[in-house]
Amino acid sequence: MPVAGLQTDCPYALTLPEIRLHVFENLTTDDLLNAALVCRAWSWPAIDTAQRISNIKLSWLLAPLVNCTAAKLQDCTHPDQIPKIAEEQVTERRDPQIAGKITRLVIDLAWKVALAIDMTHFANPLGRPIFPNLLSLEHDIDGPETSDEEADMERWTPILPLLAGPRIEKLTLTFYRATERVVKDNIQALAHIAPRIHTVVIHNESDIYSPDYSAFSQMRSLWVNGFFSHQSWICLASCPLLESIALWEDDRAIDIETQNYAVIFPRMKTLAIDHFSAYRDPEFVLALFRGTTMPMLQSLEVSYPRYDVTAPEGVSEILGFMHRSPLLKEGVVNGRVIHKE
16 A cells, blocks of 8 residues: 555656655644655655656655656555665666756645654755756645644744755745744745745735745746735835736735835836735725836736725826826726726
8 A cells, every 4th residue: 555645646747857746735643654754764864865866757745856756656565665665766876967957846745744754854964955956946835724733833944945046036835824934934045045036926825924025136026816915015115126016815804004105116017906805995906006106017907896996086096106107008997998198
């Protein structure tokens, strides 16, 4: 029997230069013990062999780091055999340049599995990222369901800096019920080690914390689904290269502080705000228009179903915003085209 709870039939059949680490979220206690066993067998105790990865086709947690192929996994009939299979794999000599060829990494890691991992095995004695030439990193960070579990979650050291190098250009992070510390630590750690990130996609389901995106000083494009605060908007003014912002909100009720958003985005070309109906303060969008200046803006689209921003007072604010954007001839607001003249 394969290890319970872990994905054994990977539909992606991925080969270089992309790998995907995936684990089912609904695991039992026995599954967690097995997951911890797999991690200890297949990850950082053999960290030097991570530079000899080859023929990556299947992802079992951290198995790709030691080149475990689908055929050998399917030959495993009992969890106790896994360390032996892993040991055989890591002793094989591989091209030392293979790890450097991986440019895209996708991690879908349930937080309970992360807690089952003995983090002492995540030390990086080589002093350099496992995949130094990653260009794209996607990571789902699941969170605790109860307050009693939050302390455990915060003990989970972010693993992203151990994997990624300074060449990352696109970052996609998903936070489910994650604590403020988990969100902040991962954002800051990646912004520090990867200053060249220009595209950031955030699915922020935490309902708790909206990151300071200004940490990505070279960011050109930002897409946020979920919690987005007024402070995050103001901080974006510290990203001088930002050209595109897309904000999407679901039906959660979130308090937004109404104020004059007196910020300037000198290179902004595209602004899209969709479905901000969850905000209790209906003045948010108009306050944004009232104080924000985007002299290079060329495309504007706003959907705000619960508040008629196309009413006379709303149109007045929008037109004022558009006149501060000389390249913008018209905008689409709640499906209605508004012309500058």
